[in-house]
Amino acid sequence: MEKMLLKRVDIPNSADIDVAMKNGAYSTLATAFGMRPLDVVSEVKRANLRGRGGAGFPTGLKWELCSRVPGSLKYLLCNADEGEPGTFKDRFILLQDPHLLIEGMVISGFAIGAERGYIYLRYEYPTALVVLEKAIEQAYAKGYLGKNILGKGVNFDLSVHRGAGAYICGEETALIESLEGKRGQPRIRPPFPASQGAWRKPTVINNVETLSNIPYLLAMGADAYAKIGEETSPGPKLYGVSGMVNKPGVYELPMGTTLREIIYTHCGGIRGGKKLKAIIPGGASTPILTEQHLDVKMDFNSLVSAGSMLGSGAVMVMDETVNLVNVAYVLVRFFAHESCGKCTPCREGTSWLYQVYQRLMHGEGRLEDIDLLLYICDTVKGKCFCPLGEGAIQPVLSSIKHFRGDYEQWIKEGRRGQA
Amino acid sequence: MSDQHEEGHFCRTAGEKIMFSDAIIQSIKKAQQRYPDQQSAVLPALHIIQKEYGNLSYEAMRFVSQQLRVPESDVFGTATFYSLYRWKNPGRHQIQICHNLSCSLLGAETMIAHLEKKLGVCEGQVTKDGRFSFIRMECIGRCDGAPAMLVGDDYHGELTPEKIDEILKKYE
Ligand SMILES: Cc1cc2nc3c(=O)[nH]c(=O)nc-3n(C[C@H](O)[C@H](O)[C@H](O)COP(=O)(O)O)c2cc1C
Ligand code: FES
Numbered sequence: 402m403e404k405m406l407l408k409r410v411d412i413p414n415s416a417d418i419d420v421a422m423k424n425g426a427y428s429t430l431a432t433a434f435g436m437r438p439l440d441v442v443s444e445v446k447r448a449n450l451r452g453r454g455g456a457g458f459p460t461g462l463k464w465e466l467c468s469r470v471p472g473s474l475k476y477l478l479c480n481a482d483e484g485e486p487g488t489f490k491d492r493f494i495l496l497q498d499p500h501l502l503i504e505g506m507v508i509s510g511f512a513i514g515a516e517r518g519y520i521y522l523r524y525e526y527p528t529a530l531v532v533l534e535k536a537i538e539q540a541y542a543k544g545y546l547g548k549n550i551l552g553k554g555v556n557f558d559l560s561v562h563r564g565a566g567a568y569i570c571g572e573e574t575a576l577i578e579s580l581e582g583k584r585g586q587p588r589i590r591p592p593f594p595a596s597q598g599a600w601r602k603p604t605v606i607n608n609v610e611t612l613s614n615i616p617y618l619l620a621m622g623a624d625a626y627a628k629i630g631e632e633t634s635p636g637p638k639l640y641g642v643s644g645m646v647n648k649p650g651v652y653e654l655p656m657g658t659t660l661r662e663i664i665y666t667h668c669g670g671i672r673g674g675k676k677l678k679a680i681i682p683g684g685a686s687t688p689i690l691t692e693q694h695l696d697v698k699m700d701f702n703s704l705v706s707a708g709s710m711l712g713s714g715a716v717m718v719m720d721e722t723v724n725l726v727n728v729a730y731v732l733v734r735f736f737a738h739e740s741c742g743k744c745t746p747c748r749e750g751t752s753w754l755y756q757v758y759q760r761l762m763h764g765e766g767r768l769e770d771i772d773l774l775l776y777i778c779d780t781v782k783g784k785c786f787c788p789l790g791e792g793a794i795q796p797v798l799s800s801i802k803h804f805r806g807d808y809e810q811w812i813k814e815g816r817r818g819q820a
Numbered sequence: 821m822s823d824q825h826e827e828g829h830f831c832r833t834a835g836e837k838i839m840f841s842d843a844i845i846q847s848i849k850k851a852q853q854r855y856p857d858q859q860s861a862v863l864p865a866l867h868i869i870q871k872e873y874g875n876l877s878y879e880a881m882r883f884v885s886q887q888l889r890v891p892e893s894d895v896f897g898t899a900t901f902y903s904l905y906r907w908k909n910p911g912r913h914q915i916q917i918c919h920n921l922s923c924s925l926l927g928a929e930t931m932i933a934h935l936e937k938k939l940g941v942c943e944g945q946v947t948k949d950g951r952f953s954f955i956r957m958e959c960i961g962r963c964d965g966a967p968a969m970l971v972g973d974d975y976h977g978e979l980t981p982e983k984i985d986e987i988l989k990k991y992e
Binding site: 584 | 854856859861864890903916919920922924926929957960961963965966973975
């Protein structure tokens with residue numbers, strides 16, 4: 402497949418607007434502005450683009466919901482929080498092709514009727530902050546942002562809002578709270594952001610990668626776009642692969658590429674010729690898979706059928722030397738740290754899980770602890786205010802499901818870890 | 821609230837006096853213009869002050885509350901929610917080293933142990949010469965270069981103990 406999302410990423414200095422424009426940036430604005438906003442929405446709907454931030458919600462549908470809400474003041478938010486452990490795909494666009502994102506946002510704002518946009522950028526990307534702010538300034542100077550863009554009466558203002566270190570702010574309603582200057586704790590839904598979001602106005606929130614698809618989708622048309630990759634969730638996908646592979650990195654491949662192809666063809670297989678043991682297919686909150694799942698296609702539906710999720714497409718690969726107790730410990734520590742404290746099952750559940758894992762790490766685990774972990778997961782499952790808690794128990798449940806032997810061995814040998 | 825707060829932008833606690841400069845006030849004003857309401861500028865305002873002073877303080881939060889006319893309790897609530905607002909001054913170069921999964925699979929704990937030994941400090945402490953401090957981070961989005969860290973705003977990846985030694989030499 403010819404690269405789209407990463408087309409400009411390898412061009413030197415591609416974050417500069419002149420270089421980006423020479424290579425096609427902002428060329429789809431005219432196409433978009435030549436359409437009616439509702440037709441842009443229909444085009445995205447017809448292309449069946451599904452959000453790349455994790456949930457896979459149909460983008461066109463989300464836009465339609467928002468654009469149908471009466472009122473002229475609407476907001477477009479770009480989720481550049483990229484906090485899901487293992488995820489680094491958006492970074493490539495933010496650092497090397499910010500104009501793709503800006504172009505995508507201008508078009509998306511036009512489609513839903515939003516004249517104001519914000520990019521919610523995680524604190525941990527200080528370089529991206531500098532790059533984005535410069536890119537925005539350049540886009541204003543060239544008239545691609547601001548008033549009367551391309552002389553077509555389209556207005557769009559854009560700025561960056563910097564986070565301050567909180568995974569939960571990637572959740573869309575917590576992101577809005579954080580944008581409004583508050584603690585990043587999720588809001589009850591409904592009302593959904595599409596009807597009452599930022600400052601209680603209709604708001605669309607999309608991931609960086611989702612928004613970056615828009616210019617290419619419009620340029621090639623929905624029919625051609627829908628033919629790329631998997632039928633039920635077409636388009637190109639950025640897979641970020643890390644862990645014990647020879648060539649970690651971000652790979653743009655058609656949606657639905659198999660894990661086998663990603664790991665062995667593109668990433669050069671497992672380091673040191675070792676055997677594959679476990680794979681996390683979509684970031685920390687997606688259930689762990691095994692080498693038996695290598696032929697699973699990496700798209701939303703196929704991964705759900707396989708008992709996991711596509712999440713952010715962040716593939717983490719573990720070889721035979723890894724003990725899954727250690728893996729679950731690291732991830733549970735993360736979730737316990739990041740639980741926002743709003744709801745009891747998640748706040749207490751994650752910290753109880755963490756305490757049991759600490760016992761395991763201290764070599765004081767008991768065989769009953771395995772069932773205790775499952776019991777705690779049960780008190781969290783389906784009972785949390787937002788999906789964070791549900792994500793937190795996935796590494797526990799799936800590691801016990803597929804690698805119970807690792808736990809038994811760990812406990813029997815009284816192994817210790819770095820706790 | 822004393823008049824001093826309103827006019828000179830002073831905050832006073834236990835004999836300590838912090839004067840927030842006009843530059844800071846202007847930056848906060850500029851940040852405010854990006855949002856439809858005042859409270860939304862709380863995060864940027866705190867960032868601005870942390871950047872200038874290295875950390876936040878009680879005075880800083882009160883100051884933000886006055887500047888933005890947001891209740892102190894709300895500013896406190898926000899400031900204490902996020903992991904990366906600091907209450908102590910870090911070293912001249914703050915090392916943020918990732919200990920999440922991809923980095924941990926490739927030796928993050930060995931790197932952290934090396935840092936502790938080399939710097940002679942634990943997480944959150946500053947070296948005696950004030951040069952370095954380090955904290956553990958959750959995934960910093962550099963998993964493709966694991967194990968990874970930030971020194972100040974600079975990224976360093978594929979760390980080994982030897983590489984860490986070389987890197988630290990570059991920071992005075
Ligand atoms: C705990 C949590 C963290 C999330 N973190 C992110 C994130 O870092 N980036 C992101 O794009 N979406 C994240 N999401 C998903 C967002 O809530 C939202 O679904 C997404 O930004 C919508 O954009 P999309 O439709 O383009 O995918 C997170 C969700 C949860 C529950
Ligand atoms: S796990 Fe360390 S940078 Fe992502």
